[in-house]
Amino acid sequence: MSVAVTIEAIEKRFENFPALRGVSLDIQPGELVALLGPSGSGKTTLLRLIAGLEEADRGRVLFGDIDTRALSLRDRRIGFVFQQYALFKTMNVADNIAFGLRSRPREERPIASEISKRVKGLLELVQLPGLEKRYPSQLSGGQRQRVALARALAIEPRVLLLDEPFGALDAKVRKDLRAWLRELHGRVGHTTVFVTHDQEEALELADRVAILNAGKIEQVGSADDVYDHPATPFVCEFLGEVNKLPVKVVGSQAFFGDRPVLGGLSQNQGGPASLYVRPQHLRIVDETPLALPGTVEHLRRNGPLRRAEVAVEGLKKRLDVDLASQVAPAIGERVRLRITHGNLFAAA
Amino acid sequence: MTTTASFRWREPSILPGFGLAMGITVTALSLIVLIPLAGLFVKAASAGPADIWAVATSPRTLAALRLSFLGALFAALVNTVFGLILAWVLVRYDFPGRRLIDAAVDLPFALPTAVAGISLAAIYAPNGWVGSWLAPLAFRFTIPFTDVSIGFDGKVAYTPLGVMVALIFIGLPFVVRTVQPVLEELQSDVEEAAALLGANRLRTVFRVILPPVLPALLTGFVLAFARAVGEYGSVIFIAGNIPMVSEIAPLLIVIRLEQFDYAGAAVMATMMLLISFALILAVNLVQARARRRFGDV
Numbered sequence: 001m002s003v004a005v006t007i008e009a010i011e012k013r014f015e016n017f018p019a020l021r022g023v024s025l026d027i028q029p030g031e032l033v034a035l036l037g038p039s040g041s042g043k044t045t046l047l048r049l050i051a052g053l054e055e056a057d058r059g060r061v062l063f064g065d066i067d068t069r070a071l072s073l074r075d076r077r078i079g080f081v082f083q084q085y086a087l088f089k090t091m092n093v094a095d096n097i098a099f100g101l102r103s104r105p106r107e108e109r110p111i112a113s114e115i116s117k118r119v120k121g122l123l124e125l126v127q128l129p130g131l132e133k134r135y136p137s138q139l140s141g142g143q144r145q146r147v148a149l150a151r152a153l154a155i156e157p158r159v160l161l162l163d164e165p166f167g168a169l170d171a172k173v174r175k176d177l178r179a180w181l182r183e184l185h186g187r188v189g190h191t192t193v194f195v196t197h198d199q200e201e202a203l204e205l206a207d208r209v210a211i212l213n214a215g216k217i218e219q220v221g222s223a224d225d226v227y228d229h230p231a232t233p234f235v236c237e238f239l240g241e242v243n244k245l246p247v248k249v250v251g252s253q254a255f256f257g258d259r260p261v262l263g264g265l266s267q268n269q270g271g272p273a274s275l276y277v278r279p280q281h282l283r284i285v286d287e288t289p290l291a292l293p294g295t296v297e298h299l300r301r302n303g304p305l306r307r308a309e310v311a312v313e314g315l316k317k318r319l320d321v322d323l324a325s326q327v328a329p330a331i332g333e334r335v336r337l338r339i340t341h342g343n344l345f346a347a348a
Numbered sequence: 349m350t351t352t353a354s355f356r357w358r359e360p361s362i363l364p365g366f367g368l369a370m371g372i373t374v375t376a377l378s379l380i381v382l383i384p385l386a387g388l389f390v391k392a393a394s395a396g397p398a399d400i401w402a403v404a405t406s407p408r409t410l411a412a413l414r415l416s417f418l419g420a421l422f423a424a425l426v427n428t429v430f431g432l433i434l435a436w437v438l439v440r441y442d443f444p445g446r447r448l449i450d451a452a453v454d455l456p457f458a459l460p461t462a463v464a465g466i467s468l469a470a471i472y473a474p475n476g477w478v479g480s481w482l483a484p485l486a487f488r489f490t491i492p493f494t495d496v497s498i499g500f501d502g503k504v505a506y507t508p509l510g511v512m513v514a515l516i517f518i519g520l521p522f523v524v525r526t527v528q529p530v531l532e533e534l535q536s537d538v539e540e541a542a543a544l545l546g547a548n549r550l551r552t553v554f555r556v557i558l559p560p561v562l563p564a565l566l567t568g569f570v571l572a573f574a575r576a577v578g579e580y581g582s583v584i585f586i587a588g589n590i591p592m593v594s595e596i597a598p599l600l601i602v603i604r605l606e607q608f609d610y611a612g613a614a615v616m617a618t619m620m621l622l623i624s625f626a627l628i629l630a631v632n633l634v635q636a637r638a639r640r641r642f643g644d645v
Contacts, residue, residue, distance in 0.1 A: 053540055074546035086537035090559035100545035155545060
C-alpha cells in the first residue's frame with residue numbers, strides 16, 4: 001500500500017454555497033499533513049468528508065484501495081479529535097478512552113482487564129497517568145485535548161484526523177502541545193491530517209501543507225516549498241508577510257513605472273504582472289541600478305526584528321522592509337531599496 | 349440556641365441587592381406557602397391522635413391515596429418516555445407543522461382543567477370516539493398457577509385507567525419543556541464522536557445522549573408527578589369517582605370539606621403533603637449529587 005488516503009476530485013455544496021470545488025490529494029502512510037486555509041475555505045468540510053461525517057456530491061475518498069463509500073463509520077476506523085474535544089461528560093476519563101473498545105461487537109471486544117491495561121497505556125502515552133477516575137469537567141483544556149487524543153488512538157485508527165487541535169487553548173499550552181504532538185507522531189506514526197488556520201502551526205508541525213482557498217487546494221508541499229515557492233498569489237499573500245508591487249515585464253526585467261526593479265527573469269510572457277516581495281527580501285542599498293527610491297516613514301521593533309515602512313512614489317501602501325542590524329535609517333530619510341528575491345505572477 | 353454559633357450567613361456578594369432579595373423571598377414565601385401550610389398542620393393537629401389515626405387508616409382514605417400516588421407515578425412515567433420522544437422529535441426534526449405541535453404541547457397548561465376533563469370523558473366514554481374503539485379490545489388473562497388475573501375490560505372513562513389518562517394529559521408539558529432546552533444544547537459532535545468510535549445507534553442513545561439529559565428528565569418527571577398528585581379538575585369528570593375504586597385523594601378532601609369535617613380533610617391533606625415532600629426531596633438529592641459529579645463541560 002503506497003498511499004494511505006486518496007482524495008479524488010471531491011465536490012461538496014451546502015445549499016447554495018460550494019464548500020469544495022474539485023479537491024484531490026494523496027496522503028502517504030505515516031505522513032502528517034496540515035490543511036491550512038482561512039475560515040470558509042472548506043478545510044473542515046474536507047476533514048469531515050475523509051471521516052465520513054459528510055458525503056461528497058461528487059468524487060470519492062479511498063483508504064489504500066478501498067472506496068470508503070462502502071464502509072460504515074465504524075469500519076472506517078477513523079480517530080477523530082473534535083475542536084471542542086466532544087468528550088462524554090458523564091463518563092470518567094477511563095470510560096471515555098475505553099468507549100471505542102467497548103463499542104466493538106462482542107467477539108472482537110477485548111476482555112475487561114485488557115481494556116483497562118490499554119487505557120492505562122494510552123494515558124501514559126498522552127502523559128496523563130493516574131487520571132482514570134477524573135471527569136472531563138475536572139480537567140484543564142490541554143488535558144481534555146489529550147484525553148480526546150487518547151480516546152481516538154484507542155481504536156487503533158487507520159487515519160488520525162484533528163480539527164483545529166489547538167484552537168481552544170491558550171498560547172503557552174499551544175506551543176507545548178505542538179512540540180509534544182510532533183514528538184508523539186514520530187513515535188506512534190499514524191497517518192495524520194489536521195486542520196488549522198494558523199500558518200505557523202501548519203508550517204512547523206506538518207510534513208506537508210495543503211493550502212485551501214474558496215473550496216480549492218491552491219498548493220500542496222513541504223513548509224519550504226509553499227513558503228519559498230508559492231504557486232499562486234493567494235499562497236504568497238496568505239503565508240507570512242509580503243509586499244505587492246504592480247510591475248510590467250519587458251524581456252528579462254520587471255519595471256515599476258519606468259524604473260527597472262528586478263532583473264534576470266526567465267520564462268515569463270511579459271506584460272503586466274504582480275511582484276510579491278517579502279520584507280526580508282528588500283535591502284537598503286547605496287546608489288545602484290535596479291533600486292527603488294523611497295522615504296522612511298515609520299520604524300517599528302517586533303522582538304528581534306526591526307522594520308521600516310518605506311513610502312514609494314506611485315504606490316499607495318508603504319513597503320515593509322526588514323532591517324539588517326547595522327542599518328539604522330532615520331524617519332524621513334530617503335533610501336534606495338534593492339529587491340533581492342521576489343515572486344512574479346501575471347496580472348489576472 | 350447556642351449550638352448554631354458556627355452558622356453564618358453565606359457571604360453576600362459585593363453587588364447590592366442581597367437584603368432586598370432575601371427580604372422579598374422570605375415575605376412572599378411565608379405569605380403564600382409557609383403560613384398556609386403551617387395552618388394546615390395546626391388544623392390537622394387539632395383533631396387529636398385518635399381521630400387522626402382513624403382518618404389516616406380508614407380504607408377509603410388509603411384507597412384514595414393509593415390511587416392518587418400510584419396513578420400519578422404511572423402517569424409521570426408514561427410522560428417521561430412519551431415527553432422525551434416528543435421533545436426529541438421537536439428538537440431534531442423539521443417537518444411541516446412542527447411549530448404547531450410545539451405550541452400545542454402547552455395547551456394542557458392553558459386549558460381550564462375542567463374543560464380537559466369533560467373532553468376526555470366524552471371521548472373515552474364507552475360511546476365516545478375513542479371509547480367505542482376500545483370496548484372490543486377487552487381481554488382478561490389469569491397468570492398460570494396464581495390467582496392473579498390481569499386484563500382490560502374495554503372501559504377507560506369512569507375507571508382508574510381514566511384517572512391516569514387525565515393525569516397523563518395534564519403532566520405532558522412538564523417533561524417536554526424541561527427536556528427540550530437540554531436536548532437543544534446537546535452538541536452533535538458528541539454523537540459523531542460516538543459513531544466514529546464504532547458505537548451503534550442504540551449504544552449512542554443510551555450511553556452518550558441520554559445520560560446528560562437525565563437530570564432534566566428527572567426534573568420533568570418530578571414536576572409531572574407533583575402536578576398529577578394534586579390534580580383535581582380534569583380527573584373528577586373522567587374518573588367516575590366511585591369510592592374505593594376511582595376516587596382520588598383531592599376529591600376525598602373536598603368531600604370531607606363539604607361534610608364540614610375540616611380536621612379530617614386537614615389530616616388527609618397533611619398526609620399528601622408529607623408524602624409528596626419526601627419524594628420530591630429524595631429526587632432533588634439524587635440530582636444534586638449528579639450535578640456535583642459531572643459539572644458542566
